[in-house]
Amino acid sequence: MRHHRTYPIGPRSWPVFLPALAIVASVVLGLFTPHVNTFPLLAAAPLLAAPVLSLPGTVVTGVVAIVVGQAKALLVSGGSFFAYGVQLSSMVVLTVLASVLNRMMSRYRKELKDAREVAEAVQRAVLPTPPARIGPLDVAVRYQAAMREAAIGGDFYAIHSTPHGIRLMIADVRGKGVGAVKTVNGLLGSFHEAATRVPDLPGVVARLEERMRELNSEDTEGEESFATAVVIEIPADGCVLRLVNLGHCPPLLVHRGRARLLTPAEPALPLGLGDLGRERVPVEQHPLPPGATLVLYTDGVVEARDRRGVFYDPVPSLSRPLPTDPDAILDTLLADLARHTGGRLDDDAALMAVTHRQEAQGGPALSTGRQPSRTRPLAPAPRASRVAGPEGGLMGKARPEGIRPGFRPSRFRDSNPRPTHYECVALAI
Template sequence: MSQRLGEPRRPVRARRPLVAVPIAWIVAVSVVDVLAPPHVHLGPLLVAAPAITPLFGGAWTVALVAALAVIAQTAIGVVRDPDELLSANHEAQILALILVGASLVVFCVVRERRAKELRQVRYVSEAAQRVVLPPLPSRLGPLRTASLYLAAEAEAQIGGDLYAAVRTTSGTRMIVGDVRGKGLTAVNDAALLLGAFRVMAGRRAGLGELVRHLDRSVCGDLTEPGRHGEAFITATVLDIPDRDGRVRMVSCGHPPPVVVRDGRPATMSVLHPAPPLGLGHLADPRYHVESFPFEPGDLLLLYTDGVTEARDSAGTFYPLAERITGWTENDPDAFLGRFRRDLLHHVDGHLDDDAAMIVIGRPAPSGA
């Protein structure tokens, strides 16, 4: 699921009343200038009307306001100098208004064209992201899930955050990860890893063997010639059984999961972290399988570093465990909705990096 940050553009109808502001300014300046003493000239103030119009209007609106300013300046000249029709001073002011108005119209046309191109790029980017990263199903066996991908508004490039789930005969295997970098290269790396995971996760291979296979699958691609800088993928691979309460996981340099029980979050410490995927060629890592409890009624929170590294206006990172303490929502969708709102409130609606979030619930038995 892809979610675009930032507030939507204000509808055209909501912006139309603002046109009254420059028009009222033109009327006010014209009346005061006509009534002012002969040595006082307020006509140059008319340029403020078309100058502020691009803040809420397009090229046609700017052209209309500029034309009204030119008409007003002409009328002022005719009223104040009826014998000479227009003085040289008024002619210069009219010419200046025409030049300023024309420049602003050109500016608006170029701005709108670039904004349209950027919207198209973002649309294509988000469509590609949804193809590579479809939302998780709401149910995976007995588990309930909710997933969210928040795309950073700072740029149109798509990121490499990833997640996927595969059902097995006894449970669900999941992966959440983050490719270093952005753009199509990161999407390609994410797609390669997700493809390898979906092929291997349903087999009877152990979790350590699965992660080793994933590392080998992406090593060749991440180390190919022509890449700039070091390339790797942080990831956590989990095996969530349907019945047993303990989750098994292998962490490869990724932020640890958080289990929320009765409003109290607990960060699952990783005692033996493995290096990120794609760096296995540097050494032969041992993938230690660790486990933690996940009981009925608990919520399991998985995320990428776009969450924990999100900064507010003062540069403070998002304190995940602190912020979600006391949250009593048991439904993954409700918890994720509150999580999204709280994160966006912390960053004032503008993330610097993409963020992926998954909330998994193990429902309590119906008779409990």
Template sequence: MSQAADHGPDHWPRQWVAALPILPLLPILIVSVIVLIDVIGGSGMTWLPLLAAAPALSATTNAPRGVLSVGVLTAAVGAVLGIRDGAARSDLAVVLAALLAVTLAGCLASALRGRRERVLAAVRSVAEAAQHALLQPVPATVGPFRVAVRYSAAAAEARIGGDLYALVSTPYGVRMIVGDVRGKGLPAVGTAALVLGVFREAAHDEPDLLAVVARIERSLARNLDSDDFVTAVVAGYPRAGRMEVVNCGHAPPLLVRDGDVVPVEPDRPTPPLGLRTLSGETPVLQVLPFADGDQLLLYTDGVTEARDHAREFYPLAEGLARHACDEPARTVTALHDELLAHVGGRLHDDAALLLLRIPAAEAPVTASPAGADPDRVGTRSP
């Protein structure tokens, strides 16, 4: 599949992710350091209370059984070191009692953490199913196109957000939509689901792309509040060489042709979906020549409005010019990785990238049969 979604550790700084595997070993490291200090320095009871850090830290990574094992280990080490250093029985009893209390508290904390993790895993599995129902996976090839999609939700636990995309093959050619719902959270997800449902239905029913947009507009007018809207680009490829684009207040797609990246600015500004009744403006159908080897990138503002530490926006057009190649999946992956590097590892808004390309035509090579006219070799009759 050409679709990828990014969540969880993908948003964390790389050095944090690299450190995760060693966290369960830290309690043992703490015990070893304290033993070493006591053996070398002969410090008596001075460092023994710090043994309690081992079961406390173990509760953050281990199950209750692991916390109990670490607690038993620290109690045994504390008792051996206390007796070796000639500690008073009362002082040693206080240290062992503290270790016991921290171990029991750690076991409880570990059990509660495990329960929360199981609940979160169940919620995430439901969100994963909702994502696949809402943002259906896009195959690597749709009609004449090679396609790649990359979607990142700003809230990693949510899995889905207010950005939307779809690409379907219909009796009227391949049609696609990329959009961004105003707002965040469950209301934005509900609006995105509404838009995608209407688009998928209308894309198969309506011969005219403007009629598809009108269907979405009418549905939103019935279901949205007056201050809600959706910016979107709806595009279609009804026949070879012709790309139709309807831009409803969205960021302009980027056309890649012969190594140049050109934004497809709308001929006339059109308001977002859901606001037509307020503005009175109607969408405009823009027709582009789209030949073999051309590429079109549709995206949401979570990409172009991503800022680095200097508050500079991510230069998407420049990045696309650097990374454009014959494989859309490789191009989109490179753009996504560069975007995450630009923002320092974590996006603060949902971001979607959809890139499609028609492979360059290759002339067929056939052997010339005996007696055949050489001028007709390699051609096909209509």
């Protein structure tokens, strides 16, 4: 599994041809319209070269522009090399200024690169690499950094195997820089503790809300922050998932060539805003059949725009046959996102994908890499059912103590409490 902070590709390569284009345009206009003053095009050439070429390239562009200008003076003015004396002096001055500008921009680029490397190191320290496999799940994460700045963003993710199942979280803290890092660290620490100790999702969310309020009260600048988040719990069998969406982008469930958004039926307020009216935490449940992949992401993905200002929609790129491999699915999504935006992001984007590994019929999960196994075709997933809370079962009905959601009572007659592949299929149906 790869975990890295990547930077989208820089500006398109066509600007490097602008200086040469200006000189060529000056020559062509001089040949066909000899009485038209093409000095502005020649003067623009070294200035256009400064931000896109190296220092030698900028100097060479200026020299070529001077030579072309003097050649035109020779041809038009009948041999007088000093007819364009003022223009020659101007070209020399502009070339020197362009060289100085080039050096300043090179220094700025180096400082920006150093700042990005520091940001990357801090980001990796804050977001350690999760294991590639946790229980029945394969895990992959990505962090795509924005182009416009090197400040550390507030996007983060976490996943843990706990006595209550596998719990994961993705969130986006308002703001950037040191303040965002402080909030991210506080929420990550609270989630690590609550995920292990608190038995239900509403309790985990309550701990996170409490910690967010503490962080806001500690802010000496008096600027309250908040965080959108999705908190998810997947039982040890991996057949279902329970989630709480706190104003965050809805996750995507990818299975058998189809991607659908798990849009919450009852949205909840983000962390830090719970005192404005969150009376209870709505928990929803969805099936997670073998071979299905859950994709979590932050708003840097769906708020990315193309040249026409159209927002990116991740559903079409994942609504086709794809490998049951979370790394491959995230790579496909990011490649399509790069095509949509032209390689530029205006906001950081964190992504996490977890795949319920397919199992051999009547046996344990396959251990030969992440190659999909042949399984019985699954029926289309039903709509989400609301979970009443820790006292309710799949449909909010009371269940005997000790029985987790996703288990059928008949399963406990078996000596092996782990559900078989076909039992997971039955839950999906």
